[in-house]
Amino acid sequence: MTAVPVTSPAPAAIAIRDLRFRWRADLPPVLVIDALDIQPGERIFIEGPSGSGKTTLLGLLSGVLPVSDGALTVLDQPLNRLSAVERDHFRADHVGYVFQMFNLIPYLSMLDNVTLPCRFSRRRRARALARGGSLNAEAVRLLAHLDLDDPGLRARPVTELSVGQQQRVAAARALIGAPEILIADEPTSALDADRRAGFVELLFRECREAGLTLVFVSHDASLEGLFDRTLRLAELNRAAA
């Protein structure tokens, strides 16, 4: 793994070249990244203080924000050339997303929350069905992997779950239908310190199993050592400098 083969480079999961993002054409860019490559299956820890452009980078990677300048290629898809609707489709099909907290839709059951992405992506629906037989069975399987296999828990309104349980339900939702990329935006910051590593281990296990690329944003440096690589956004983003 030391020598990078020049002739047949494995296609990067995420490739950035001369990326710029500005909120308005007449404003200075808030994010400038010259080059960044993330390989498939890599587990990346992105560390950066508030204001370093984390939210912006995640918005770009998930296709919610439009690229202002430069190239952003995710899974061979040039996001900088796709329309907003195409990027929304891309996100539905290929990206699982876990928020810091309040991940769940309060009026949906635990299983409906987990299977939610399958309502917006045919691809993930088909893959979930192929894997689990039915959407609910696949959701139950994923929840069991994340130590949420108590049927009594599933019957409760999701608003009654503990924060840790809610985050694991969110992880199951991000994993269903096997998207290639999992983006987690400070998913552990609402958890107790002694639970954080456990949650990350769970995520790792699932990512390894499905061959997912994990982009994990946090300012909790104690988790850093668990990852393949750490990106310091403050150094990477020249606009912040």
Added chain:
Amino acid sequence: MPILILAWKSLLNRRFTALLTLLSIAFSVTLLIGVERLRGEVREGFTNTVSGTDLIVGARSGPINLLLYAVFRIGNATNNISWESYQAIANLPKVAWTIPLALGDSHRGFRVLGTTATYFAHFRYSRDRGLALAQGEPFADLYDAVLGSEVARTLGYRLGDPIVIAHGTGDVSFARHTDKPFRVAGILAPTGTPVDRTVHVSLAAIEAIHVGWESGAAAPGRSPDAAQTRELAATGALTPKAITAVLVGLKSRIATFQVQRAVNDYPEEPLLAILPGVALADLWRLIGIGERALLAVSAAVVVVGLFGMLTALLTSLNERRREMAILRSVGARPAHVLALILGEAVFLTLVGALLGVALLYGVLLLGGPLITDRLGLVIGIGPPSPAEGLLLAAVVAAGVLVGLIAGYRAYRLSLSDGLLIRV
């Protein structure tokens, strides 16, 4: 459409406020369609206050004036028609029947109308409905009176009760014909027309109560008592010298204008003949503004109801920004977010409108007989008319507009929020 399932589940989650919005729309639709239906019925009832009558003849004044006193018993005739002129009209070859009307006296605020038995035979209202007696018989004796339904109900009269007629038309009159009391011989069924507010007596009776009153007040010693008057009647001496107006029915409607011209050109006396339908329509145009105002007010109630929905939707948006960010994160497009809000608004409006119409039918089924009994209005329980359909369509269109307004706001919010969870 999975987003509509989400919209439904989200609505169930907020079922209490959703129900309130639904009810406010339903009630306002009930009011709107109810008023529209009542309005048509009232207009129909009004322009059919008299039907089957081809001409109304009175002393020459204005058509509205003649209509007001001859049909609505409002105001007074400026002049009378002589009995000879009446006879001449009645004997015109094209005339099938006539109903002479003599007005001028009252009973506790209700007009007294002197007429003949032809009134009960030929008077028609509301598309050829004849007068029916709820109780008793038409007047047979000189001192028999037949009461309109409202007179009997308001004054609490029953068959056989004695009533005293006052001279003139004021409620409070010092000149009462107490020497010649009448007896309630019959009570008419409700018609929803001025007939309900009329006391009917025979023409001869009008003459009879005025025997000895030629000066305008009872002349002492010269006023005969009731028994003497009856004898007088038998001799035919109580044939009136003048009447107030005549309702004329023709053998053929084709002759209407010919007879009208003949009456208007009557050489012996200045007379006026009017077509009741035309005059009623003219009058309705004058007073029908109230009915249109009523519709406008009920339309305003619907607008208020829809504003309530808009408020509820916009208020919920702030609470639902998290929900929208989550939906966006799993791949929902901003258009999905718009559909979520629009779907809710359309659902509430459609179900509210249907519920409102169902409520109206319920009210009509339960309350219809009461309305017919009290007001003489028969409100049909048929399917919605085209006009009502149009109103319903307008309500739903306005609901869609409300949904689009709130949905567009949600769309903008979800574009700017992206995956930011704001709480």
